[in-house]
Amino acid sequence: MAETIIMTGNTAAAIAAKLCQVQVVAAYPITPQTSIIETLSQFIESGALKAEYVRVESEHSAMTVCISASTVGARVFTSTSSHGLLYMHEQLHWAAGSRLPVVMCCVNRGVGAPWSIFNDQQDSIAQRDTGWIQLYCRDNQEIIDTVIQAYRIAEEVYAPVMVCYDGFVLSHTMMPVCVPDTETVNSFLPPYKPHTFLSAEKPRNINPVIFPGMRHNSEGVLCDGYMEMRYKLQEALEKARDVIVSVGMQYAKLTGRDYSELLWRYKTEDAEILLTGMGSIATEATVAVDQLRQEGIKAGVVGIRAYRPFPRKAIQEALKNAKALIVLEKDISYGFEGALCSDIKAALYGTGLNAPLHNYIAGLGGRDVKAREIYEAVKTSLEDMKSKKAQNKTIWINCRR
């Protein structure tokens, strides 16, 4: 029977990996992720999870071990944060390029310099173009549910999935989590059966140096070149939108929890002012929306679950009636604006929607983002947007300028 237990986001992630019966875990400790792999190593040591825990000397090696284990057909798990993720960067491309269904939790943390162990999303946003699917969670329930769904998605699309959630705000905060029972997870997620894998009986050379053109293999068959492989990875991620939705609907049927969309909505039916964001900041925005609605301001929240693949059509549909848009995010593309803001604008290009849009950069390096601050910023923006000159602005929230 499913049981509801108070637990941190990191415990939820570790339990999810256990329920998915991962076979290999390779990870290196880094705050605020460490308690995931501590919990997993306890599960493995006690025999509760039959898996191999490979201790490594770095995150680069952790991902390399995951890639190797996945190449021989194992279901693998790892998790990291911040500089650990940056150190993995090269191997992230290798995992995606090799089309391996690796699942990793990124417990979002700011990036140095200067050192910060606290939350923002610059780490995972900086890995946006590695070919990984990126899913963002808004609470601990979504962490356990998203990790479980991530294996189904990864193993169907043959692309790695990064499950991202805010460090400390979720990783170290205890909330009620309904833990699905083993039978439910088993019926949802069968054992991993790769379409191909490397074995000692059938040795092969994988990922050799490849020239710009297409190539003949040893049997004389004309095979994909680099460009074709890249095209196929792009196609796979485009296709992943439908897979994420169908997997989410199947999961919803089993658990009663709705994952039928690439995004989630809060009070959007009649909303004219739409706030969007990813992770816990979007949840905090729902509290601000309640305050705005008390004053008759028709506000709502559209939360982004899937960042890559980007839910272009779903966003166009969800934002089409907006009279004003606010994009909240815990990252910045230096020299331009928030990365999510650019993506949302790109998705809306050509739709005819020309609502004013303010981009809030907030919560960098763990600076707390309070509902009241969002509420006040939105009130100011709405006033400001009356001026033609202030239709498109980036605003730093709670930051001395």
Next chain:
Amino acid sequence: MIEVRWHGRGGQGAVTSVELLAQAAIGVGKYAQGFPSFGPERRGAPVAAFSRIDEKRIKVRSGIYKPDVVVVLDSSLIGLVNVTDGLKPDGILIVNTTKAPADVKKELNFSGTVATVDATAIARKELGVPIANTTMIGALIKMIKVMELDSLKETVEHRFGRIAQKNLAAMKRAYEEIKISN
């Protein structure tokens, strides 16, 4: 929604208290959240932990700045940490101390309710260790009335196994022995 801030020292179990309280709260059909003060932790250093309990699903993800209740697990923190910082003027301050509540109220010049209990002595007697975190849950339950003391039974038994009864006895004593000054 009730918001509680706990003051303790690293290792005194403030985070465990927060977890037990939250688990017991969802057991009686409420919603709950708990978190430590974010960041590095050191044994013996002043730490804080936070609880939220509500009838509705809790959507707030930001910190607690104006708690309804403050629980002080270690009275040596008074003077070292501003324990009444942000505490609502009509809020409740619960201190583990041998002092009378009226004395603490005067010392901290706090306008709300002050309650004191010698939780360390109770813990020493009932548990054999001077760790007052579970004992102080009994004191808190008496003051906030969000659930019966019995509602914690299952959670404490699940967590502490063979030493659960001792913890429950300590909580009950704090519940009964707490002194209140309005």
